[in-house]
Amino acid sequence: MTSRQNGFKNTLCALGMVAGAFAVGTTQAEAADPIKIGTFLSVTGPASFLGDPELKTLELYIEQINEGGGVLGRQIELIQYDVGVDSKKAITAVKRLVSQDEVDVIVGGSTSGATMAVVPIVQKAKVPFISLAGAVAIVEPVKPWVFKTPHTDKMACGKIFEDLQARGLTTIAMISGTGGFGKSMNGQCTKLAPAYNINIAAAESYGPKDTDMTAQLTKIKGVDGVQAVVNAGFGQGPAIVTKNYRQLGMTMPLYQSHGVASRKFIELAGDAAEGVRLPAAALLVADMLEDSDPQKAVVQAYTKDYSEAYGGSVSTFGGHAYDGLQIAISAIARAGSTDKQAVRDEIEKTSGYVGTGGVVNMSATDHLGLDLSAFKMLEIKNGDWTIVK
Secondary structure: OOHHHHHHHHHHHHHHHHHHHHHOOOOHHHHHOOEEEEEEEOOOOOOHHHHHHHHHHHHHHHHHHHHOOOEOOEOEEEEEEEOOOOHHHHHHHHHHHHHOOOOOEEEEOOOHHHHHHHHHHHHHHOOOEEEOOOOHHHOOOOOOOEEEOOOOHHHHHHHHHHHHHHOOOOEEEEEEEOOHHHHHHHHHHHHHHHHHOOEEEEEEEEOOOOOOOHHHHHHHHOOOOOOEEEEEOOOOHHHHHHHHHHHOOOOOOEEOOHHHOOHHHHHHHHHHHOOOEEEEOHHHHHHHOOOOOOOHHHHHHHHHHHHHHHOOOOOHHHHHHHHHHHHHHHHHHHHOOOOHHHHHHHHHOOEEEEOOOOEEEOEOOEOOOOOHHHOEEEEEEOOEEEEOO
16 A cells, blocks of 8 residues: 555555455446545635545545555545536536435535535435534534534634633634634534633624724724634634734734635745634644644544645645545445435444544534534644644
């Protein structure tokens, strides 16, 4: 096995054993049919920083699985559509995945807006769907056929509020994007604030095409008593907020969401990113983890595989795709078939899975399976990530 395959060695061995166990009951025709995994991602456009590493990750590991013999003696076929940030394109793509491509499972949906737009389709078609988007509304309330791998916006609010409490800060302002994720996180933070004794003294917003947030930040700067600012958003908007923040001489702590957890944010924000804090997955700080951390070997292996295959740094977004694929193929292996009901049931039974996002324990009432311990609070220092102790 090559070095690129090392990170997947244990999974491939496990799948191989499962494949052998079911080989007796598998006809030659069934064995010849590929397992179809569908995906719809924001590979191009303003959210390409999400979709590009997600697609690369799916392609990389599906290649590895196929080289190792596939799953249940069958190869995996990836069927993908680039939908940008257009929810209508997402709807068209998922309808095609379900009715024409007849996929066995869907792992995709880079943005919360695209994911929520297709939920009614997968629910009606009864196709297992693992989303790669952040909004808690994707899995709360629970929808029988819908799961997700990224930490939620609600969790991000909780992690940020915990850090604010530790710093003795109680009065904040929020500035949020008007897209699906920004709106959702703003709403979740507003609901959660009283439980942490956090007072939101001001709230501003910006659109996806805005290139200057000076006016909104100037209003926040003029509000007495604000001790910190929380930005709910993803894409280029948070980098613009960060630059404008420093240009206005604002020195109070600035928090971003896990929606900017990639090297791209640091590159876009430049020196203005110094001191910014955000909750993120352990993947960004793989080598900084304690040796006793169960995630360390997983995130180091993923980092090595991805970097060798594509160069550059990893992002948590590619990690979400890795976890989604792992959970999906493991469920298929345990189910012993691609029967959609059986696969759905096995996804829901996912327990003790150590992934790039944390240790996942799903149930009939929890289609994410992560808690706040899955988040690390990071601070940007000298142009790099550090773990807040």
